Amino acid sequence: MISDITYNLLVVDDDERIRNLLRQYLIKQGFIVSTASGSEEARNKIKLMRFDLIVLDIMMPGDDGLILTREIRDNSQTPIILLTAKSGTESKIEGLELGADDYLTKPFNPKELLLRILSVLKRSTIEENIENEIYFGDFILNIEKRELTLSGERMYLTDREMNLLIALAKSPGQPLNREKLAGVDEPGRSVDVGINRLRRKIEKDPRMPIWLQTVRGKGYILRPDR
Template identity: 40%
Template sequence: MTILIVDDDKEIADLVEIHLIAEGYEVYKAYHGKHALEILQKVEIHLIILDIMMPGIDGIQLCKQIRENNAVPIIMLSAKSADGDKIQGLAMGADDYVTKPFNPLELIARVKSQLRRYTQFNNGQNGEKSEHQIQLENLSINRETHTVIAYEKEVKLTPIEFEILYLLASNRGKVFSTEEIFERVWNEKIFEANNTVMVHIRRIREKIELGSGASQIIKTVWGVGYKIE
Protein backbone atom coordinates (compact mmCIF):
# COMPACT_ATOMS: atom_id res chain seq x y z
CA MET A 1 0.00 0.00 0.00
CA THR A 2 1.17 3.52 -0.74
CA ILE A 3 1.59 6.24 1.85
CA LEU A 4 2.26 9.93 1.23
CA ILE A 5 4.25 11.88 3.83
CA VAL A 6 3.77 15.65 3.61
CA ASP A 7 6.17 17.52 5.89
CA ASP A 8 8.59 20.37 5.23
CA ASP A 9 10.94 18.94 7.90
CA LYS A 10 12.99 16.51 5.81
CA GLU A 11 14.51 14.80 8.85
CA ILE A 12 11.08 13.89 10.22
CA ALA A 13 9.89 12.80 6.78
CA ASP A 14 12.96 10.58 6.36
CA LEU A 15 12.51 9.06 9.84
CA VAL A 16 8.87 8.20 9.18
CA GLU A 17 9.79 6.83 5.75
CA ILE A 18 12.34 4.43 7.25
CA HIS A 19 9.77 2.93 9.64
CA LEU A 20 7.07 2.69 6.95
CA ILE A 21 9.38 0.96 4.48
CA ALA A 22 10.37 -1.50 7.21
CA GLU A 23 6.67 -2.41 7.46
CA GLY A 24 6.46 -3.04 3.72
CA TYR A 25 4.74 0.17 2.59
CA GLU A 26 5.61 2.11 -0.53
CA VAL A 27 6.36 5.71 0.46
CA TYR A 28 6.11 9.03 -1.36
CA LYS A 29 7.30 12.29 0.18
CA ALA A 30 6.31 15.89 -0.43
CA TYR A 31 7.81 18.88 1.33
CA HIS A 32 5.03 21.34 0.47
CA GLY A 33 1.34 21.25 -0.36
CA LYS A 34 1.59 21.89 -4.11
CA HIS A 35 3.90 18.90 -4.56
CA ALA A 36 1.53 16.73 -2.50
CA LEU A 37 -1.41 17.62 -4.75
CA GLU A 38 0.68 16.78 -7.83
CA ILE A 39 1.50 13.34 -6.40
CA LEU A 40 -2.16 12.68 -5.60
CA GLN A 41 -3.08 13.37 -9.22
CA LYS A 42 -0.55 10.83 -10.51
CA VAL A 43 -0.43 8.07 -7.88
CA GLU A 44 -3.06 6.07 -6.01
CA ILE A 45 -2.37 6.89 -2.35
CA HIS A 46 -3.93 4.83 0.45
CA LEU A 47 -3.02 7.07 3.42
CA ILE A 48 -1.57 10.53 4.01
CA ILE A 49 0.57 11.65 6.95
CA LEU A 50 0.23 15.42 6.93
CA ASP A 51 2.06 18.04 8.99
CA ILE A 52 -0.01 21.07 9.98
CA MET A 53 2.72 23.71 10.03
CA MET A 54 4.08 24.14 6.51
CA PRO A 55 4.95 27.16 4.36
CA GLY A 56 2.61 28.09 1.53
CA ILE A 57 -0.42 25.80 1.73
CA ASP A 58 -0.50 24.67 5.34
CA GLY A 59 -1.70 21.24 6.41
CA ILE A 60 -5.18 22.39 7.35
CA GLN A 61 -5.87 24.01 3.99
CA LEU A 62 -4.32 21.08 2.17
CA CYS A 63 -6.53 18.68 4.12
CA LYS A 64 -9.58 20.69 3.11
CA GLN A 65 -8.59 20.57 -0.56
CA ILE A 66 -7.95 16.82 -0.46
CA ARG A 67 -11.31 16.18 1.21
CA GLU A 68 -13.17 17.85 -1.65
CA ASN A 69 -12.89 14.66 -3.72
CA ASN A 70 -10.88 12.08 -1.78
CA ALA A 71 -11.76 9.98 1.28
CA VAL A 72 -8.22 8.65 1.80
CA PRO A 73 -7.33 8.46 5.53
CA ILE A 74 -5.38 11.48 6.78
CA ILE A 75 -3.27 11.48 9.95
CA MET A 76 -2.24 14.97 11.03
CA LEU A 77 1.04 15.75 12.76
CA SER A 78 0.81 18.68 15.16
CA ALA A 79 2.76 20.38 17.93
CA LYS A 80 1.58 19.42 21.42
CA SER A 81 0.72 23.03 22.28
CA ALA A 82 -1.37 23.59 19.15
CA ASP A 83 -4.71 22.17 20.34
CA GLY A 84 -6.63 24.67 18.22
CA ASP A 85 -4.79 23.50 15.10
CA LYS A 86 -5.59 19.87 15.89
CA ILE A 87 -9.29 20.62 16.27
CA GLN A 88 -9.28 22.66 13.08
CA GLY A 89 -7.50 19.85 11.25
CA LEU A 90 -10.13 17.35 12.36
CA ALA A 91 -12.86 19.77 11.34
CA MET A 92 -11.35 19.97 7.84
CA GLY A 93 -11.55 16.19 7.46
CA ALA A 94 -8.54 14.59 9.14
CA ASP A 95 -9.20 11.15 10.63
CA ASP A 96 -6.62 11.15 13.40
CA TYR A 97 -3.67 13.13 14.73
CA VAL A 98 -0.35 12.49 16.42
CA THR A 99 1.41 15.12 18.48
CA LYS A 100 5.07 16.02 18.07
CA PRO A 101 7.41 14.76 19.36
CA PHE A 102 5.98 11.32 18.68
CA ASN A 103 7.03 7.71 19.02
CA PRO A 104 7.38 6.29 15.47
CA LEU A 105 5.92 2.99 16.67
CA GLU A 106 2.76 4.78 17.82
CA LEU A 107 2.47 6.43 14.42
CA ILE A 108 2.89 3.07 12.67
CA ALA A 109 0.17 1.56 14.86
CA ARG A 110 -2.21 4.37 13.90
CA VAL A 111 -1.29 3.96 10.22
CA LYS A 112 -2.14 0.24 10.37
CA SER A 113 -5.43 0.94 12.15
CA GLN A 114 -6.51 3.52 9.57
CA LEU A 115 -5.51 1.32 6.65
CA ARG A 116 -7.48 -1.64 8.02
CA ARG A 117 -10.55 0.54 8.28
CA TYR A 118 -10.00 2.05 4.83
CA THR A 119 -9.58 -1.39 3.25
CA GLN A 120 -12.79 -2.64 4.87
CA PHE A 121 -14.55 0.54 3.79
CA ASN A 122 -13.58 0.13 0.14
CA ASN A 123 -14.18 -3.61 0.03
CA GLY A 124 -17.53 -3.31 1.79
CA GLN A 125 -16.44 -5.87 4.37
CA ASN A 126 -16.31 -6.20 8.11
CA GLY A 127 -15.78 -9.07 10.44
CA GLU A 128 -19.13 -8.86 12.18
CA LYS A 129 -22.27 -10.82 11.43
CA SER A 130 -24.90 -8.13 11.24
CA GLU A 131 -27.65 -6.91 8.99
CA HIS A 132 -26.24 -5.00 6.08
CA GLN A 133 -29.01 -2.41 5.95
CA ILE A 134 -30.11 0.03 8.66
CA GLN A 135 -33.23 1.97 7.77
CA LEU A 136 -34.38 4.91 9.87
CA GLU A 137 -36.95 7.58 9.05
CA ASN A 138 -34.58 9.89 7.18
CA LEU A 139 -31.42 7.82 7.15
CA SER A 140 -30.38 4.66 5.33
CA ILE A 141 -27.02 2.94 5.94
CA ASN A 142 -25.73 -0.03 3.99
CA ARG A 143 -22.83 -1.74 5.72
CA GLU A 144 -22.01 -3.97 2.77
CA THR A 145 -21.64 -1.18 0.23
CA HIS A 146 -20.74 1.53 2.76
CA THR A 147 -23.32 3.93 1.39
CA VAL A 148 -25.35 6.44 3.36
CA ILE A 149 -28.57 8.09 2.21
CA ALA A 150 -29.84 11.02 4.27
CA TYR A 151 -33.07 12.79 3.34
CA GLU A 152 -33.03 10.98 -0.04
CA LYS A 153 -29.54 12.25 -0.86
CA GLU A 154 -26.38 10.14 -0.93
CA VAL A 155 -23.77 11.38 1.52
CA LYS A 156 -20.02 10.82 1.24
CA LEU A 157 -18.42 9.96 4.57
CA THR A 158 -14.84 9.11 5.45
CA PRO A 159 -14.24 5.65 6.97
CA ILE A 160 -14.05 7.11 10.50
CA GLU A 161 -17.27 9.10 10.02
CA PHE A 162 -19.03 6.01 8.68
CA GLU A 163 -17.92 3.91 11.67
CA ILE A 164 -19.21 6.49 14.16
CA LEU A 165 -22.55 6.84 12.40
CA TYR A 166 -22.95 3.07 12.05
CA LEU A 167 -22.14 2.55 15.73
CA LEU A 168 -24.87 4.97 16.80
CA ALA A 169 -27.44 3.83 14.23
CA SER A 170 -26.96 0.13 14.95
CA ASN A 171 -27.54 0.76 18.67
CA ARG A 172 -30.66 2.92 18.46
CA GLY A 173 -31.59 4.61 21.70
CA LYS A 174 -28.30 3.78 23.42
CA VAL A 175 -26.27 6.75 24.61
CA PHE A 176 -22.55 6.54 23.92
CA SER A 177 -20.11 8.78 25.75
CA THR A 178 -17.28 10.35 23.78
CA GLU A 179 -14.89 7.96 25.52
CA GLU A 180 -16.95 4.92 24.45
CA ILE A 181 -17.17 6.13 20.87
CA PHE A 182 -13.42 6.73 20.72
CA GLU A 183 -12.58 3.33 22.18
CA ARG A 184 -15.06 1.48 19.92
CA VAL A 185 -14.12 3.28 16.68
CA TRP A 186 -10.40 3.88 17.14
CA ASN A 187 -9.94 0.59 19.05
CA GLU A 188 -7.76 2.17 21.69
CA LYS A 189 -8.11 3.71 25.12
CA ILE A 190 -8.50 7.45 25.40
CA PHE A 191 -5.82 8.76 27.75
CA GLU A 192 -6.55 12.47 27.75
CA ALA A 193 -9.52 14.74 27.27
CA ASN A 194 -9.79 15.86 23.68
CA ASN A 195 -12.37 17.03 21.17
CA THR A 196 -11.72 14.39 18.52
CA VAL A 197 -15.12 12.69 18.75
CA MET A 198 -17.00 15.97 19.12
CA VAL A 199 -15.42 17.37 15.95
CA HIS A 200 -16.22 14.20 13.98
CA ILE A 201 -19.83 14.28 15.21
CA ARG A 202 -20.10 17.87 14.04
CA ARG A 203 -18.77 16.93 10.60
CA ILE A 204 -21.22 14.04 10.30
CA ARG A 205 -24.12 16.32 11.27
CA GLU A 206 -23.10 18.84 8.64
CA LYS A 207 -23.29 16.12 6.00
CA ILE A 208 -26.44 14.21 7.00
CA GLU A 209 -28.71 16.85 8.51
CA LEU A 210 -30.67 19.71 7.01
CA GLY A 211 -28.89 22.55 8.74
CA SER A 212 -31.99 24.00 10.38
CA GLY A 213 -30.16 24.58 13.65
CA ALA A 214 -31.60 21.63 15.55
CA SER A 215 -30.12 18.17 15.25
CA GLN A 216 -32.57 15.90 13.45
CA ILE A 217 -30.69 12.58 13.53
CA ILE A 218 -27.81 12.51 16.04
CA LYS A 219 -29.06 13.67 19.42
CA THR A 220 -26.87 15.14 22.15
CA VAL A 221 -27.60 13.97 25.67
CA TRP A 222 -26.01 16.78 27.62
CA GLY A 223 -23.34 15.67 30.04
CA VAL A 224 -23.58 12.07 28.82
CA GLY A 225 -22.95 11.66 25.08
CA TYR A 226 -24.70 10.99 21.77
CA LYS A 227 -27.42 8.73 20.43
CA ILE A 228 -29.69 8.05 17.47
CA GLU A 229 -33.32 7.30 18.27
Protein backbone atom coordinates in the same frame (compact mmCIF):
# COMPACT_ATOMS: atom_id res chain seq x y z
CA MET B 1 5.10 -7.45 6.55
CA ILE B 2 2.34 -6.08 8.78
CA SER B 3 -0.45 -7.03 6.37
CA ASP B 4 -1.20 -9.15 3.32
CA ILE B 5 -2.12 -5.87 1.61
CA THR B 6 0.61 -3.47 0.48
CA TYR B 7 -0.55 0.06 1.28
CA ASN B 8 0.70 3.13 -0.54
CA LEU B 9 1.46 6.09 1.76
CA LEU B 10 2.41 9.72 1.17
CA VAL B 11 4.43 11.54 3.85
CA VAL B 12 4.33 15.35 3.55
CA ASP B 13 6.73 17.33 5.77
CA ASP B 14 9.11 20.21 5.10
CA ASP B 15 11.66 18.71 7.52
CA GLU B 16 13.92 16.47 5.41
CA ARG B 17 15.17 14.56 8.45
CA ILE B 18 11.64 13.61 9.51
CA ARG B 19 10.65 12.71 5.93
CA ASN B 20 13.60 10.37 5.52
CA LEU B 21 13.22 8.83 8.98
CA LEU B 22 9.53 8.06 8.45
CA ARG B 23 10.09 6.82 4.91
CA GLN B 24 12.78 4.35 5.99
CA TYR B 25 10.81 3.18 9.03
CA LEU B 26 7.52 2.69 7.18
CA ILE B 27 9.19 0.90 4.26
CA LYS B 28 10.62 -1.58 6.78
CA GLN B 29 7.05 -2.16 8.01
CA GLY B 30 5.98 -3.21 4.50
CA PHE B 31 4.51 0.02 3.12
CA ILE B 32 5.18 1.70 -0.21
CA VAL B 33 6.16 5.26 0.75
CA SER B 34 6.39 8.47 -1.27
CA THR B 35 7.40 11.80 0.23
CA ALA B 36 6.79 15.48 -0.47
CA SER B 37 8.46 18.54 1.04
CA GLY B 38 5.41 20.78 0.80
CA SER B 39 1.84 21.20 -0.39
CA GLU B 40 2.65 21.91 -4.03
CA GLU B 41 4.79 18.79 -4.43
CA ALA B 42 2.11 16.79 -2.59
CA ARG B 43 -0.59 18.07 -4.98
CA ASN B 44 1.43 16.93 -7.98
CA LYS B 45 1.96 13.45 -6.53
CA ILE B 46 -1.69 13.10 -5.53
CA LYS B 47 -2.68 13.88 -9.15
CA LEU B 48 -0.38 11.14 -10.46
CA MET B 49 -0.85 8.40 -7.85
CA ARG B 50 -3.53 6.89 -5.64
CA PHE B 51 -2.57 6.85 -1.96
CA ASP B 52 -4.20 4.76 0.75
CA LEU B 53 -3.25 7.23 3.48
CA ILE B 54 -1.49 10.60 3.79
CA VAL B 55 0.69 11.66 6.74
CA LEU B 56 0.60 15.45 6.62
CA ASP B 57 2.51 18.07 8.61
CA ILE B 58 0.44 21.12 9.54
CA MET B 59 3.21 23.71 9.88
CA MET B 60 4.83 24.12 6.45
CA PRO B 61 5.96 27.13 4.38
CA GLY B 62 3.41 28.32 1.83
CA ASP B 63 0.09 26.50 1.98
CA ASP B 64 0.00 24.69 5.30
CA GLY B 65 -1.34 21.23 6.04
CA LEU B 66 -4.81 22.51 6.94
CA ILE B 67 -5.24 24.11 3.51
CA LEU B 68 -4.13 20.89 1.83
CA THR B 69 -6.44 18.83 4.06
CA ARG B 70 -9.40 20.93 2.91
CA GLU B 71 -8.41 20.48 -0.75
CA ILE B 72 -8.00 16.72 -0.39
CA ARG B 73 -11.38 16.38 1.35
CA ASP B 74 -13.07 18.33 -1.43
CA ASN B 75 -12.02 15.60 -3.86
CA SER B 76 -11.56 12.33 -1.97
CA GLN B 77 -11.92 10.43 1.29
CA THR B 78 -8.26 9.37 1.46
CA PRO B 79 -7.42 8.98 5.18
CA ILE B 80 -5.24 11.76 6.63
CA ILE B 81 -3.12 11.79 9.79
CA LEU B 82 -1.90 15.26 10.75
CA LEU B 83 1.44 15.98 12.39
CA THR B 84 1.65 19.11 14.52
CA ALA B 85 4.35 20.78 16.60
CA LYS B 86 1.73 22.89 18.35
CA SER B 87 0.84 21.97 21.90
CA GLY B 88 -2.49 23.81 21.69
CA THR B 89 -5.70 22.18 20.56
CA GLU B 90 -6.98 24.76 18.05
CA SER B 91 -5.10 23.46 15.00
CA LYS B 92 -5.90 19.86 15.95
CA ILE B 93 -9.61 20.62 16.26
CA GLU B 94 -9.59 22.57 13.00
CA GLY B 95 -7.84 19.69 11.24
CA LEU B 96 -10.39 17.17 12.50
CA GLU B 97 -13.24 19.48 11.52
CA LEU B 98 -11.78 19.71 8.01
CA GLY B 99 -11.89 15.92 7.74
CA ALA B 100 -8.56 14.61 9.04
CA ASP B 101 -8.86 11.15 10.59
CA ASP B 102 -6.28 11.51 13.37
CA TYR B 103 -3.36 13.64 14.54
CA LEU B 104 -0.05 13.22 16.32
CA THR B 105 1.94 15.86 18.21
CA LYS B 106 5.69 16.18 17.58
CA PRO B 107 7.99 14.82 18.84
CA PHE B 108 6.60 11.28 18.59
CA ASN B 109 7.78 7.70 18.46
CA PRO B 110 7.55 6.26 14.91
CA LYS B 111 5.90 3.17 16.38
CA GLU B 112 3.05 5.33 17.70
CA LEU B 113 2.55 6.71 14.20
CA LEU B 114 2.58 3.15 12.85
CA LEU B 115 -0.15 2.09 15.28
CA ARG B 116 -2.28 5.09 14.32
CA ILE B 117 -1.77 4.37 10.62
CA LEU B 118 -2.87 0.76 11.10
CA SER B 119 -5.91 1.83 13.12
CA VAL B 120 -7.03 4.40 10.53
CA LEU B 121 -6.47 1.99 7.63
CA LYS B 122 -8.46 -0.72 9.39
CA ARG B 123 -11.31 1.69 10.09
CA SER B 124 -11.39 3.03 6.53
CA THR B 125 -11.30 -0.49 5.07
CA ILE B 126 -14.28 -1.53 7.19
CA GLU B 127 -16.21 1.56 6.09
CA GLU B 128 -15.42 0.88 2.42
CA ASN B 129 -16.72 -2.67 2.76
CA ILE B 130 -20.05 -1.62 4.23
CA GLU B 131 -22.77 -1.90 1.60
CA ASN B 132 -24.58 1.39 1.09
CA GLU B 133 -27.88 -0.38 0.36
CA ILE B 134 -29.26 -3.14 2.58
CA TYR B 135 -32.11 -5.33 1.33
CA PHE B 136 -34.59 -7.24 3.48
CA GLY B 137 -37.86 -8.44 1.98
CA ASP B 138 -39.39 -5.56 0.01
CA PHE B 139 -37.44 -3.04 2.09
CA ILE B 140 -34.34 -1.18 0.89
CA LEU B 141 -32.29 0.82 3.38
CA ASN B 142 -29.99 3.43 1.84
CA ILE B 143 -27.46 4.19 4.56
CA GLU B 144 -25.92 7.25 2.93
CA LYS B 145 -29.29 8.90 2.23
CA ARG B 146 -30.76 7.69 5.54
CA GLU B 147 -33.78 6.46 3.62
CA LEU B 148 -35.94 3.35 4.01
CA THR B 149 -38.30 2.36 1.21
CA LEU B 150 -40.95 -0.36 0.99
CA SER B 151 -41.73 -1.47 -2.57
CA GLY B 152 -40.35 1.86 -3.78
CA GLU B 153 -42.36 4.00 -1.33
CA ARG B 154 -40.41 5.97 1.24
CA MET B 155 -41.22 5.13 4.86
CA TYR B 156 -41.12 7.60 7.70
CA LEU B 157 -38.73 6.77 10.54
CA THR B 158 -37.81 9.03 13.41
CA ASP B 159 -34.13 9.96 13.74
CA ARG B 160 -33.90 7.59 16.69
CA GLU B 161 -35.37 4.68 14.74
CA MET B 162 -33.15 5.40 11.73
CA ASN B 163 -30.03 5.55 13.93
CA LEU B 164 -30.83 2.16 15.43
CA LEU B 165 -31.57 0.60 12.04
CA ILE B 166 -28.38 1.96 10.46
CA ALA B 167 -26.27 0.77 13.40
CA LEU B 168 -27.66 -2.75 12.95
CA ALA B 169 -27.33 -2.54 9.15
CA LYS B 170 -23.63 -1.72 9.46
CA SER B 171 -23.15 -5.06 11.24
CA PRO B 172 -25.47 -7.29 9.18
CA GLY B 173 -25.89 -10.77 10.60
CA GLN B 174 -24.01 -9.80 13.78
CA PRO B 175 -25.78 -9.13 17.08
CA LEU B 176 -25.27 -5.79 18.82
CA ASN B 177 -25.85 -5.61 22.56
CA ARG B 178 -27.83 -2.89 24.32
CA GLU B 179 -24.67 -1.10 25.42
CA LYS B 180 -23.46 -0.64 21.83
CA LEU B 181 -26.88 0.41 20.60
CA ALA B 182 -27.26 2.81 23.51
CA GLY B 183 -24.49 4.86 21.92
CA VAL B 184 -26.80 5.75 19.03
CA ASP B 185 -29.96 5.97 21.11
CA GLU B 186 -31.31 9.07 22.83
CA PRO B 187 -30.08 9.54 26.41
CA GLY B 188 -32.43 8.13 29.00
CA ARG B 189 -34.50 6.21 26.48
CA SER B 190 -34.72 2.44 26.40
CA VAL B 191 -33.12 0.65 23.46
CA ASP B 192 -35.83 -1.99 23.78
CA VAL B 193 -38.55 0.61 23.28
CA GLY B 194 -36.84 1.88 20.13
CA ILE B 195 -36.46 -1.65 18.75
CA ASN B 196 -40.11 -2.47 19.45
CA ARG B 197 -41.28 0.66 17.64
CA LEU B 198 -39.01 -0.17 14.71
CA ARG B 199 -40.39 -3.70 14.55
CA ARG B 200 -43.93 -2.37 14.35
CA LYS B 201 -42.91 -0.53 11.19
CA ILE B 202 -40.91 -3.22 9.38
CA GLU B 203 -42.24 -6.55 10.63
CA LYS B 204 -45.47 -8.21 9.49
CA ASP B 205 -45.83 -9.68 12.98
CA PRO B 206 -43.69 -7.75 15.51
CA ARG B 207 -44.13 -10.60 18.02
CA MET B 208 -42.43 -13.02 15.60
CA PRO B 209 -39.86 -10.84 13.80
CA ILE B 210 -38.17 -12.06 10.64
CA TRP B 211 -35.70 -9.24 10.02
CA LEU B 212 -35.03 -7.60 13.37
CA GLN B 213 -34.48 -10.46 15.78
CA THR B 214 -33.39 -10.89 19.38
CA VAL B 215 -30.36 -13.08 20.06
CA ARG B 216 -30.66 -14.28 23.62
CA GLY B 217 -27.84 -13.01 25.79
CA LYS B 218 -26.25 -11.08 22.90
CA GLY B 219 -28.67 -8.34 21.84
CA TYR B 220 -30.37 -7.55 18.55
CA ILE B 221 -29.54 -8.54 14.98
CA LEU B 222 -30.67 -7.47 11.51
CA ARG B 223 -30.88 -10.36 9.06
CA PRO B 224 -30.90 -8.86 5.55
CA ASP B 225 -31.41 -10.80 2.32
CA ARG B 226 -28.12 -9.47 0.94
